[in-house]
Amino acid sequence: xxxxxxxxxxxxxxxxxxxxxxxxxxxxxxxxxxxxxxxxxxxxxxxxxxxxxxxxxxxxxxxxxxxxxxxxxxxxxxxxxxxxxxxxxxxxxxxxxxxxxxxxxxxxxxxxxxxxxxxxxxxxxxxxxxxxxxxxxxxxxxxxxxxxxxxxxxxxxxxxxxxxxxxxxxxxxxxxx
Amino acid sequence: xxxxxxxxxxxxxxxxxxxxxxxxxxxxxxxxxxxxxxxxxxxxxxxxxxxxxxxxxxxxxxxxxxxxxxxxxxxxxxxxxxxxxxxxxxxxxxxxxxxxxxxxxxxxxxxxxxxxxxxxxxxxxxxxxxxxxxxxxxxxxxxxxxxxxxxxxxxxxxxxxxxxxxxxxxxxxxxxxxxxxxxxxxxxxxxxxxxxxxxxxxxxxxxxxxxxxxxxxxxxxxxxxxxxxxxxxxxxxxxxxxxxxxxxxxxxxxxxxxxxxxxxxxxxxxxxxxxxxxxxxxxxxxxxxxxxxxxxxxxxxxxxxxxxxxxxxxxxxxxxxxxxxxxxxxxxxxxxxxxxxxxxxxxxxxxxxxxxxxxxxxxxxxxxxxxxxxxxxxxxxxxxxxxxxxxxxxxxxxxxxxxxxxxxxxxxxxxxxxxxxxxxxxxxxxxxxxxxxx
Numbered sequence: 001x002x003x004x005x006x007x008x009x010x011x012x013x014x015x016x017x018x019x020x021x022x023x024x025x026x027x028x029x030x031x032x033x034x035x036x037x038x039x040x041x042x043x044x045x046x047x048x049x050x051x052x053x054x055x056x057x058x059x060x061x062x063x064x065x066x067x068x069x070x071x072x073x074x075x076x077x078x079x080x081x082x083x084x085x086x087x088x089x090x091x092x093x094x095x096x097x098x099x100x101x102x103x104x105x106x107x108x109x110x111x112x113x114x115x116x117x118x119x120x121x122x123x124x125x126x127x128x129x130x131x132x133x134x135x136x137x138x139x140x141x142x143x144x145x146x147x148x149x150x151x152x153x154x155x156x157x158x159x160x161x162x163x164x165x166x167x168x169x170x171x172x173x174x175x176x177x
Numbered sequence: 178x179x180x181x182x183x184x185x186x187x188x189x190x191x192x193x194x195x196x197x198x199x200x201x202x203x204x205x206x207x208x209x210x211x212x213x214x215x216x217x218x219x220x221x222x223x224x225x226x227x228x229x230x231x232x233x234x235x236x237x238x239x240x241x242x243x244x245x246x247x248x249x250x251x252x253x254x255x256x257x258x259x260x261x262x263x264x265x266x267x268x269x270x271x272x273x274x275x276x277x278x279x280x281x282x283x284x285x286x287x288x289x290x291x292x293x294x295x296x297x298x299x300x301x302x303x304x305x306x307x308x309x310x311x312x313x314x315x316x317x318x319x320x321x322x323x324x325x326x327x328x329x330x331x332x333x334x335x336x337x338x339x340x341x342x343x344x345x346x347x348x349x350x351x352x353x354x355x356x357x358x359x360x361x362x363x364x365x366x367x368x369x370x371x372x373x374x375x376x377x378x379x380x381x382x383x384x385x386x387x388x389x390x391x392x393x394x395x396x397x398x399x400x401x402x403x404x405x406x407x408x409x410x411x412x413x414x415x416x417x418x419x420x421x422x423x424x425x426x427x428x429x430x431x432x433x434x435x436x437x438x439x440x441x442x443x444x445x446x447x448x449x450x451x452x453x454x455x456x457x458x459x460x461x462x463x464x465x466x467x468x469x470x471x472x473x474x475x476x477x478x479x480x481x482x483x484x485x486x487x488x489x490x491x492x493x494x495x496x497x498x499x500x501x502x503x504x505x506x507x508x509x510x511x512x513x514x515x516x517x518x519x520x521x522x523x524x525x526x527x528x529x530x531x532x533x534x535x536x537x538x539x540x541x542x543x544x545x546x547x548x549x550x551x552x553x554x555x556x557x558x559x560x561x562x563x564x565x566x567x568x569x570x571x572x573x574x575x576x577x578x579x580x581x582x583x584x585x586x587x588x589x590x591x592x593x594x595x596x597x598x599x600x601x602x603x604x605x606x607x608x609x610x611x612x613x614x615x
Contacts (some may be wrong), residue, residue: 028344030258030301030384035368041308041349062366075368076528078308078350096427096502098516107355114319132352132520133270133469134309137427137500138434139179147311153178 010060013053018046022061040073049083067095077132085120085127087165089113090144093130096137101154105141106130108155112162125169126162178244180275183435184451190401195281197490200316202323205284211329213403217292218337222253223432225296229399232421237274238264238355238392239468239497240573241486246400249378251297251511255336256385261293261302261303262378264360265393268307268352269468270520271500274423274435275393279306279313282397283320287343288401291334294341297389303364304393318345325579340455356572357390358524371572388509394423407600414440416564416612418485422499429456429505447606448479448503453463460506463588467497469517470577472584473504509604510592514585515543532575549599556593560586579595579613 025035076101093102120127136142230245267275290302358372382388411419418440431453472494522536566579
C-alpha cells in the first residue's frame with residue numbers, strides 16, 4: 001500500500017459494516033460530537049469493551065482527545081473498560097424488583113454461576129451484574145441478558161435461562177466451525 | 178415481553194393502540210394515526226399552543242408543568258435553530274410506561290414530535306431512549322425510517338412546504354440524564370452533568386438553540402389531544418389536570434401492570450380494585466405514589482386521595498412519573514429506604530456537593546442502621562442530613578434523594594427505633610439473605 005492510499009483510508013479496528021455506520025453517524029448531527037455516546041456503545045457491542053484501540057479510533061473519528069473520550073465514557077454505567085462475559089446477566093435489585101424477589105434471583109444466579117457481582121465465569125460465557133432499575137417495574141423481578149429482557153421471573157427459572165444461552169452459544173460455535 | 182393488562186375502569190387514550198400492531202405504519206394510519214399532524218399543519222403555531230394549554234396536559238416526566246405553557250416560552254424569532262427533544266430516558270425506579278409506548282405505539286411519539294416542532298418552529302427533533310432500551314430503539318428507528326419513506330418526515334412533509342427531521346439517540350446508562358439539562362449535555366456527547374438555570378432550555382437549550390424537552394408519554398399524548406379535541410381531553414381528568422395517565426402499578430399487588438386511568442383516580446381504588454389488592458392477603462403498609470423520589474404515603478393518607486398533581490401535592494407527596502410502588506406489612510421500611518438511597522448514591526453525578534456527599538452519607542448511615550449498629554441520634558441525623566440537601570443542588574436529583582428519605586424517617590420512626598441497640602431487623606426472614614447493596 002502506498003503512503004498516499006494510507007492517508008485516504010485510515011486504519012480502523014471496526015468491521016466494514018460498523019465503520020460505514022460510524023461514517024454516517026458523524027454526519028448526522030448538527031455537531032459531530034453528538035455521535036460519541038452511541039458510537040461507544042455500538043463499538044462495545046462489537047469489540048466487547050472499550051479497549052485502548054476502541055478509544056483511540058473513536059477519538060480520531062470525532063476529532064477529540066482520547067482523554068476526552070475516557071472522561072465521557074467513565075460517566076455511563078453501561079460502558080466498560082474491561083471485557084464482560086459473552087452473555088452479561090444484569091439483575092435488577094431496585095425497589096420494585098426487590099419487593100418481588102430480585103435479591104433471591106440475584107443469589108440464585110450467583111450460586112448457579114459461582115461468580116459474584118461483576119464476576120465472569122472461567123469459560124467467559126457469562127458475567128453477572130447487579131444493576132439499577134431497567135424499566136420493567138410492573139413486570140418484576142426482571143433481568144437483562146445483554147439487551148434481552150426476561151421478566152416476571154422466579155429463582156427456579158434461572159437454570160433454564162442459563163441453559164438456553166448455553167445452547168445458543170453452542171449452536172453459534174457449530175455454525176462457525 | 179411485558180404483559181399487557183386491562184381493567185374496566187381504564188380510559189384508553191394513550192394506550193388504545195397497545196397490542197394492536199400499531200408499530201407498523203399502515204396499522205397506525207388505519208387506527209387514525211397521522212391525522213392530528215395533518216390537522217395541525219393547516220393551523221398556526223399559536224392555535225396549536227392554545228389547544229395544548231386548553232387540554233390541561235401537564236408534563237408526565239414528574240414535574241407536572243403545563244405542556245402548552247412550556248411550548249409558549251420558546252421565542253418566536255431565534256437566530257439559532259430550535260429543537261424538540263423527547264425524553265425517553267425513563268429511569269425513575271417504579272416507572273416503565275414509556276417502555277410500552279415505544280414498544281406498541283412508536284408512531285405516536287413521532288407524530289407528537291412533529292406537532293411540537295410545528296408549534297415552536299423547529300425543524301429537527303430528537304428522540305432519546307435510555308441505552309438499556311436497545312430493542313425498543315430498533316422499533317423506533319424502524320418507525321422513523323417508515324415515516325421518512327412515506328414523506329411524513331424530511332423535506333416537504335405531507336406534501337406541504339414544511340420540513341421536519343427526527344434523529345433517534347441512545348443513552349448508555351445514567352439516571353441523571355433524565356434531567357433535562359443533563360439530557361442535553363449527553364446528547365451533545367458529554368458527561369450528563371446538569372446546567373445552571375436560568376437560562377432555561379426554552380431560551381438556551383441544545384447546541385445553544387431554544388429547545389423544548391418533553392417526556393415521551395407527554396409527546397405521545399399530543400396527537401390524541403388533537404384527535405379528540407382539547408376540551409374533551411381535559412374533561413377526562415380533574416380541574417387543571419387534563420386527561421389520563423399511564424400508572425405503573427408495581428410491588429406487592431396481586432395484578433401489577435401499567436394501567437391508563439383518568440387523572441384524579443382514587444389511589445386506594447387503584448391498589449385494591451385495579452391492582453387486585455395486596456398480594457397473599459396481606460395488609461398495606463405504605464405506598465410510594467409517583468416513582469422512588471416521591472415521599473411515601475401511609476394507608477390512612479390514601480383513603481380519599483385522587484391521583485392528580487394537585488391532590489397528591491396537597492397530601493405531602495408528588496404524582497411524579499406515575500410509578501405506584503405498593504409495600505406490604507412484611508417489608509422492612511429501613512431496608513426499603515436503604516435500597517432507595519443506594520440508588521441515588523449510585524446515580525449522583527457528583528457535580529453538586531450536597532448531593533454527592535449527602536447521598537453517600539445517607540447510604541452509609543442507613544446501611545449501618547439496618548445492620549443493627551445505629552444509635553438513637555442517627556435517626557435525627559439522617560433526617561437532618563436529608564433535609565439539608567433539599568433545594569441546594571443544580572438539578573432535582575438531590576431533592577429526589579432527600580425527599581423520600583426524610584419521609585421514611587418521619588413516618589416510620591418507630592420502625593427505625595426497632596433496629597436500635599444491636600437488635601436484628603424485625604423483618605429478617607429465615608433463609609433469606611440480608612440486603613447487599615450495589
